[in-house]
Amino acid sequence: MKSAVETLSPTRAKLTVEVPFEELKPSLDAAYQKIAKQINVPGFRRGKVPPAVIDRQIGRGPVLDEAINAVVPQQYMAALQEHDLEPLAQPEIEVTKFEDNESLEFTAEVDVKPDFELPSYDGLEASVDDVEISDADVEEQVEALRERFGTLVPVERAAADGDFVTIDLVAAKDGETVEGGEVTGMSYKVGRGGMIDGLDEALAGMSAGEERTFDSELVGGDLVGEPVQVTVKVSAVQEQQLPEYDDEFAQLASEFDTAEELTADVRERLGRGKRLEQAAAARDAVLEALLEKVEIPLPEVMVTDELNARRANVEQQLGFAGITMEKYLEDEGQTQEEFEADLERRVRDAVAAQFILDKIAKKEEFGIDQAELSEHLVRRAQQSGQDPQEFANHMFEHNHIPELVQEILRGKALATIVEAATVKDASGNVVELKNLRPDGTIGEPVDEAPADAAAAEETTEDSTEDSEKA
Structure with a gap:
């Protein structure tokens, strides 16, 4: 080849x-054997039909096609490895x-990971x-x-x-x-x-036995956003x-x-949750500092796919919460254009982070074991x-x-750069990142989690999500 x-x-x-052509011979032989098992020819047992008979019965074309379909993926993978x-x-x-x-000639166009020079990631601030x-x-x-x-x-x-x-x-x-649209x-x-x-x-000022009708818009279903008349009875x-x-x-x-x-x-539990949030913010700030040191070309198709996936996820979550996009933007104090620009910026940062962390992991020759x-x-x-x-079974079954x-x-690459960084708070104190797990996520053991601070935990998990995907 x-x-x-x-x-x-x-x-x-x-x-x-x-x-x-001589390198196609093993694939040709395999194609003849495969076809021999699929056809019936009088005088020959299934699977024992000679190549010459197959050529006379169905022609050599289907054999060549079968061989090409088998050899092209193999040679494509070999070419990828050859050119790294x-x-x-x-x-x-x-x-x-x-x-x-x-001889067989073919071309393959494909999006590939960009080649860029990895900047120093020791001692980031x-x-x-x-x-x-x-x-x-x-x-x-x-x-x-x-x-x-x-x-x-x-x-x-x-x-x-x-x-109530x-x-x-x-x-x-x-x-x-x-x-x-009916609830009882x-x-x-x-x-x-x-x-x-x-x-x-509508409910303010209503007493038991009263009902009132008001105009609104549906927040879910096939008619989401459609104007409706809602009658509420207390x-x-x-x-x-x-x-x-x-x-x-x-007591x-x-x-x-x-x-x-x-x-x-x-107060102590709140402090613990706040420190987890700070640790997550510190980790993200270190990654952002590294990204600022390098220009990474991004595949636009990959960016577009991720952008569409995240936009759909936001819309789905808002639908589950019964909140329209307009209401969400109003609460966030954003216009649609500002929301889209912010989403695209975060997606581009996340995609760039994937490439730089992959390169660090390769350079450091990280591996993982079954326990991890x-x-x-x-x-x-x-x-x-x-x-x-069930989750593990699904992951294995769907590769x-x-x-x-x-x-x-x-995560290991992220942990490496964060542990070598110096992060300070606004008062100039060094932030201890003792809650950084080996996979780069932030958290404490489950039995230490504050039972009455679920909101703080959700905030912490949300703040780490983008980097875990990265």
């Missing part, structure tokens, strides 16, 4: 491969020359915000804990913010009830928001009564004897809310294990 490579762009190459190219997608292959008893825990943060956690132990008491008055109401909802369009006996906290626009305003109004925050409550809600001890523990793979499988399963064994291995290697 002879091969040559032409660089079409920094991220796309064209291979030209020539295979002498790493493909990013399936190639576009074209057979440009082939005659019986003559970055900065992050200080860890700040305000009295308001502590009070918010304390209130959430009180609400967990609160009781609902029926009241004979109109509903107000913070009350039992409601029936019917969404109609042009006088017809929308499919899936649902408990809802007035002022909570996030369900359907206009609901909280069947009960309940007021939430919270327990006093005293020593008795502390009921925790292992502590006094409210003072419980408050101190809440198993731990990563379990963590990924937990993140997706799946049973670890996703190489992707998981690459994730681990990238």
Whole structure:
């Protein structure tokens, strides 16, 4: 085999491969054997039909086609290795020359990993915000804990913010009830928001037995975004009564004897969550500092595919939460153009991070063992809310294990550059990154996680997601 490579762009190459006819002979022999098992010829047992008979019966063309289909992928892979190219997608292959008893020539165009000079990644410097825990943060956690132990008491008055109401909802369009637009006996906290626009305003001032109709838009289903008329009927109004925050409550809600001890523990747990967030921010800042030191050409097809995938994921998550894109952008204080620009910037950074971490992992000659793979499988399963064994089976059955291995290697590369970096907070203090796992993620053992700081944990996991994908 002879091969040559032409660089079409920094991220796309064209291979030209020539295979002498004699190198096709093993594939031709295999093609004859395969076809011999598929045809019936009088006087010959299945699988024992001689090549000359096959040529007379069906022609030599199908044999040559079978041989080419077998040899082209093999020679394509050999050419990639010869020229040290790493493909990013399936190639576009074209057979440009082939005659019986003559050499085979074909071309393969494919997106490849860009070639760039790896910058020094020792001693990077970055900065992050200080860890700040305000009295308001502590009070918010304390209130959430009180609400967990609160009781609902029926009241004979109109509903107000913070009350719980039992409601029936019917969404109609042009006088017809929308499919899936009817809910009965649902408990809802007035002022909570996030369900359907206009609901909280309609409920304010309503008493049990009253109903009201208002205009809104659907946030899910086939008619998402369509204007509808929503009728809400209140069947009960309940007021939430919270327990006093005293020593008795502390003994009921925790292992502590006094409210003072419980408050101190809440503050400590909040601090732990904030430090995890800071560690994740520090890791991301170090990676950003490294990316600023190098220009990496990016395959536009890869960027576009990732951009579309992330946009679809955002829209799906908003749909699950019952929030329209318009409402989300309003809450975030962004225009559609600003959202798209920010999403594209993050995608380009993530794709560039993949390439640079892959190159570091290759240079450092990292490897992984079975224990590391198993731990990563379990963590990924937990993140997706799946049973670890079922998740692992799915990964093996669909050949996703190489992707998981690459994730681990990238994590090791990320851990390497972060551990060698100096990160300081806004006050000039060095940030300790003791919560950095070997795969580059941030976290503490599960049994140490603050039970009443789920929101902090979610924030930390979200902040690490992009780099775990990188």
